[in-house]
Amino acid sequence: MTHAQNFLAGTALALLAALPAWAEEFRIAVGDGAGGTQEALGKAFVAALEKESGGEMTGKLFLNGQLGDEQDTVTAAATGTLDFSILAINNITPFSPSVGTLTLPYVILSQEDAETLTQGEVGRQMIEKTIEDAGVRIIGWGYSGFRVLTNSKKPVASVEDMQGLIVRVPKNEIMIETYKSWGINPTPMAWGETFAALQQKVVDGQDNPYMTVYAMKFDEVQKYVTELRYIFSIEPLIVSEALFEGLSEEKQAQILAAGEAATQASSAFLREQESRIRDELVARGMEITPPADGEKAFIELATTQVWPKFADQIGGIEVLNGVLTSLGRPTVQ
Secondary structure (H helix, E strand, O other): OOHHHHHHHHHHHHHHHHOOOOOEEEEEEEOOOOOOHHHHHHHHHHHHHHHHOOOOEEEEEEOOOOOOOHHHHHHHHHOOOOOEEEOOHHHOOOOOHHHHHHHOOOOOOOHHHHHHHHHOHHHHHHHHHHHHHHOEEEEEEEEEEEOEEEEOOOOOOOHHHHOOOOEEEOOOHHHHHHHHHOOOOOEEOOHHHHHHHHHOOOOOEEEEOHHHHHHOOHHHOOOEEEOOOOOEEEEEEEEEHHHHHOOOHHHHHHHHHHHHHHHHHHHHHHHHHHHHHHHHHHHOOOEEEOOHHHHHHHHHHHHHHHHHHHOOOOOOHHHHHHHHHHOOOOOOO
């Protein structure tokens, strides 16, 4: 063996000795496809987890709902048959209703609002309630931006323009009632069925952030975008509480630190990528329409009809007012 071969062999052995004898690989369910917020959050979490644990823990992402529909993954994590999941926050609400405060229309009005709520006292309270109600722990937050409305039929600028459209929504009562406040009877549908339904024109439209429209290639089956700002889409990273509690305190701390790092990475990702992705969708042929009159009619109908209807479900009007107060906004009666 030559000197160079001896050197390379010795280096390889040294590297192997530096690695742990085994690395625990967790399965991470991801509802969306490649290129969006959920994948970016997952990649950042895996990288941070490997760093925090010195390579003893890692993760593998399963994109496009390979491990089940988003709501199904909450059940799987709660029962300990799934390790982690990244999903839209509205898909946790059926299991932990207080989380629905963040999906009330027009509560969150900016990315800064979303970060203030999720990373502050409101977010900590929701983490505790989700553990108690759903058996899963939120350890990280992804930020996807506002859920814009897309459809294949016509430009929509007003509530009146929206009439007659068949719109898919998640199986989420707050979102369903928001569309009803606008005079639409929406079609609740599982996420995994949505692309095919749009493609086959079973439904005309749907709403999701630009990041998700891009990741799921909805531009292939949708033409028109209305820049609604009724819900800012937040994508929690959850871990099975049974799994979490079964780990050592050191590993728990490493997972929480990795979740925090992934949260900060997601904030930066949205700020860096959203406008570029919006422009890319326009380049692919999508037409964007702003809501008429600063969205005034949409806001008035949704806040006056939907907020009172769900106040009790989210834990009382004081919960909503606590959120509004933390954002420096007026409270409601």
